[in-house]
Amino acid sequence: MLGECRTQPQRDLAPRLLRMVEPVSQGCTNKEIAEALHLAPHTVENYVSELMAIWNCANRLRLVVRAQGYNTLQENKESTP
Numbered sequence: 001m002l003g004e005c006r007t008q009p010q011r012d013l014a015p016r017l018l019r020m021v022e023p024v025s026q027g028c029t030n031k032e033i034a035e036a037l038h039l040a041p042h043t044v045e046n047y048v049s050e051l052m053a054i055w056n057c058a059n060r061l062r063l064v065v066r067a068q069g070y071n072t073l074q075e076n077k078e079s080t081p
Helices: 015-025 030-037 041-054 060-069 072-079
Strands: none
Touching (some): 015 030, 015 060, 015 072, 041 060, 060 072
């Protein structure tokens, strides 16, 4: 079904992709994420798109729901100094 997310453990994801999860969950735009992380907006767009493709998520909302299911948001907060 369109919008369904296949399950893949977040531990297999590159840290650069996982860094996108928290700001996306906060509703930040690609431009806002890019400015905060000192990346080009196109790079952020590519990372978010790649993460959505890996988890087979049709939109950012599904991405956030999947991240919550993997406890990715919680784990990223704990690993942040």
